[in-house]
Amino acid sequence: MKRSLATRLTLVATAMGAFAALPAAAQTPPATTGDTPRTAEVVAEVSTERTVIAVPAFATPAVVNVAGLSTGTLGRQIADVIAADLERSGLYAPLGPGSVRAITMGEVRAPQFADWQARNADNVVHGFVQASGTGGLVVGCYLYDTALGTELVRQGYEIQPGDWRRAAHKCADAIYSRLSGESPFFDSRVAYIAESGPKGNRIKRLAIMDSDGGNHRFITNGQALAISPRFSPDYKKIVYVSYLNNRVRVFIYDINAGTQKLVTESSNATFAPRWSPDGRQILYSMAVGGNTDIYRVSADGGTPVRLTSTPGIDVGGSFSPDGRKIVFESDRSGSQQIYTMNIDGSNQQRISFGGGRYATPEWSPRGDLIAFTKMGGGEFRVGVMTPTGGGERLLTNSWQDEAPTWSPNGRVIQFFRTSPGREGKSTLWQVDLTGVNLRRLPTPQDGSDPSWGPILP
Amino acid sequence: MTIRKTTAMIAAITMLTVGACAKKAPDTLPPAPDGSGTDAGAGTGTGVVPGSQEDFLASVGAMGDRIFFDLDQYNVDAQDQATLQSQAQWLARNPAVRVTLEGHADERGTRDYNIALGERRANAAKNYLASIGVDPSRIDVISYGKERPAALGSTEEAWAQNRRAVTVVIGR
Numbered sequence: 001m002k003r004s005l006a007t008r009l010t011l012v013a014t015a016m017g018a019f020a021a022l023p024a025a026a027q028t029p030p031a032t033t034g035d036t037p038r039t040a041e042v043v044a045e046v047s048t049e050r051t052v053i054a055v056p057a058f059a060t061p062a063v064v065n066v067a068g069l070s071t072g073t074l075g076r077q078i079a080d081v082i083a084a085d086l087e088r089s090g091l092y093a094p095l096g097p098g099s100v101r102a103i104t105m106g107e108v109r110a111p112q113f114a115d116w117q118a119r120n121a122d123n124v125v126h127g128f129v130q131a132s133g134t135g136g137l138v139v140g141c142y143l144y145d146t147a148l149g150t151e152l153v154r155q156g157y158e159i160q161p162g163d164w165r166r167a168a169h170k171c172a173d174a175i176y177s178r179l180s181g182e183s184p185f186f187d188s189r190v191a192y193i194a195e196s197g198p199k200g201n202r203i204k205r206l207a208i209m210d211s212d213g214g215n216h217r218f219i220t221n222g223q224a225l226a227i228s229p230r231f232s233p234d235y236k237k238i239v240y241v242s243y244l245n246n247r248v249r250v251f252i253y254d255i256n257a258g259t260q261k262l263v264t265e266s267s268n269a270t271f272a273p274r275w276s277p278d279g280r281q282i283l284y285s286m287a288v289g290g291n292t293d294i295y296r297v298s299a300d301g302g303t304p305v306r307l308t309s310t311p312g313i314d315v316g317g318s319f320s321p322d323g324r325k326i327v328f329e330s331d332r333s334g335s336q337q338i339y340t341m342n343i344d345g346s347n348q349q350r351i352s353f354g355g356g357r358y359a360t361p362e363w364s365p366r367g368d369l370i371a372f373t374k375m376g377g378g379e380f381r382v383g384v385m386t387p388t389g390g391g392e393r394l395l396t397n398s399w400q401d402e403a404p405t406w407s408p409n410g411r412v413i414q415f416f417r418t419s420p421g422r423e424g425k426s427t428l429w430q431v432d433l434t435g436v437n438l439r440r441l442p443t444p445q446d447g448s449d450p451s452w453g454p455i456l457p
Numbered sequence: 458m459t460i461r462k463t464t465a466m467i468a469a470i471t472m473l474t475v476g477a478c479a480k481k482a483p484d485t486l487p488p489a490p491d492g493s494g495t496d497a498g499a500g501t502g503t504g505v506v507p508g509s510q511e512d513f514l515a516s517v518g519a520m521g522d523r524i525f526f527d528l529d530q531y532n533v534d535a536q537d538q539a540t541l542q543s544q545a546q547w548l549a550r551n552p553a554v555r556v557t558l559e560g561h562a563d564e565r566g567t568r569d570y571n572i573a574l575g576e577r578r579a580n581a582a583k584n585y586l587a588s589i590g591v592d593p594s595r596i597d598v599i600s601y602g603k604e605r606p607a608a609l610g611s612t613e614e615a616w617a618q619n620r621r622a623v624t625v626v627i628g629r
């Protein structure tokens with residue numbers, strides 16, 4: 001049985017089809033009524049349902065304390081994280097451990113399907129948490145179809161106790177991938193800037209967390225202004241801009257060592273860094289005598305290669321997932337617009353022609369779309385277009401939404417939203433490609449400049 | 458020795474220390490119009506240290522340390538030129554002093570672009586000062602983009618105050 005929700009979509013693919021059929025929608029002027037994503041109007045006629053998935057607390061063969069964590073308590077917590085992941089995806093209506101009965105260890109491999117059908121659950125997740133005997137935990141993860149009585153997913157993870165959230169995310173990923181056909185994305189991390197203090201003198205610290213806000217950790221202490229972080233593809237380093245010693249420079253921070261080094265030695269300001277998909281090169285922007293251009297340099301140092309040379313501002317940039325092209329922004333035409341080029345700087349072509357200004361282009365890990373910030377009509381909105389500039393769609397509608405970053409599977413976008421006024425703040429948000437499933441991400445302080453990394457290795 | 462003089466001496470020593478490490482900007486960014494945070498003797502006339510930020514502001518006027526720009530623009534207009542000429546006169550009288558030119562943008566731009574825009578604005582001011590005789594090697598440039606607004610509102614008036622290039626004395 002499905003739960004019908006008038007403006008929800010069952011599958012992202014369905015929505016993509018709907019949008020493809022309505023390309024003109026993106027060109028209409030922005031609606032200015034509240035925070036409801038305007039794209040909801042476009043998809044309102046699509047049949048919309050969310051799959052109901054029961055996620056009871058995971059069972060344990062024996063309640064044991066492992067590294068101070070009770071396997072019984074963890075069974076409930078893991079189910080909570082799985083349900084929250086599935087809910088946040090927008091595709092599913094989970095019934096978490098707070099709303100369904102617990103299961104016995106015996107039920108894990110032999111579900112009482114009639115019980116779950118009675119709860120209108122299309123699917124049910126079962127699992128267990130068990131001490132491994134070597135100081136770790138074994139977590140089992142099963143997904144069943146309640147109507148057919150069949151097993152759809154069976155996975156087991158042997159983990160250190162402190163990594164229990166990863167087991168939950170991996171289980172949620174397995175469920176999401178099996179049911180949606182999409183690649184996983186929950187088991188991933190986000191680097192961002194934690195903000196506090198008054199608007200005129202914000203304290204901005206580098207911070208990292210899981211994709212759902214868990215395992216939060218501050219990296220820098222806030223003495224130097226920190227902006228625009230990006231995780232390296234192996235999650236070992238973060239490239240970012242620090243105002244250390246009142247200069248604007250790109251640093252690579254080594255997370256394990258707790259040390260950082262300059263990407264390139266220069267008396268000029270360097271900023272807007274990005275890793276290449278293989279982590280071997282870094283793209284950055286440098287201002288020389290007031291003119292900003294884009295450069296590429298080996299992550300190990302060496303001689304930078306200048307890629308742009310127009311008198312306008314050429315800034316930012318993001319590699320295509322195959323590492324062969326770069327999308328960037330430039331005001332060479334008189335206003336900020338999006339361009340693509342080859343990684344040697346050749347073949348620079350403007351791709352944004354929808355009216356208004358475009359900034360912060362970010363190439364999807366799938367390669368099929370470029371996310372951007374569009375400025376116009378007094379609003380900053382996050383949208384997507386194809387790498388040749390077609391099929392523009394705006395996904396958000398607020399006073400100032402900025403700087404999209406892609407989920408590992410290219411189906412969800414995080415960005416930051418700023419509110420106006422003297423008490424204006426920035427917070428982290430997430431939206432899927434339908435524009436319908438908009439969520440705020442929990443962070444201990446205000447947040448900006450999110451950077452979503454790949455699936456954890 | 459009066460307390461006021463002692464304070465002034467401490468301030469002078471501090472400035473020398475700051476000046477020793479090049480490119481170190483003052484603690485307060487942007488500077489408050491009354492120059493607070495550098496010298497407790499400021500504003501009294503007699504307590505102002507020659508060549509200090511207070512001395513600079515006393516010479517160029519409370520808002521004479523900054524020029525303003527139109528939306529997305531970085532040209533130095535006639536009013537800006539008058540402001541910068543006043544700054545240049547003070548710099549000529551204090552030839553050992555170094556300054557930082559801070560470029561700023563309003564909040565209605567994206568972060569990285571605004572850093573580039575702030576660079577343009579600070580360099581436009583620097584280039585004008587150089588064109589009227591200030592040794593450009595005395596001028597450091599830093600862009601804060603939209604990170605350090607002077608006016609905190611989200612109005613056209615506030616944004617106009619934030620699109621600025623501010624000259625800040627960093628010592629000698």
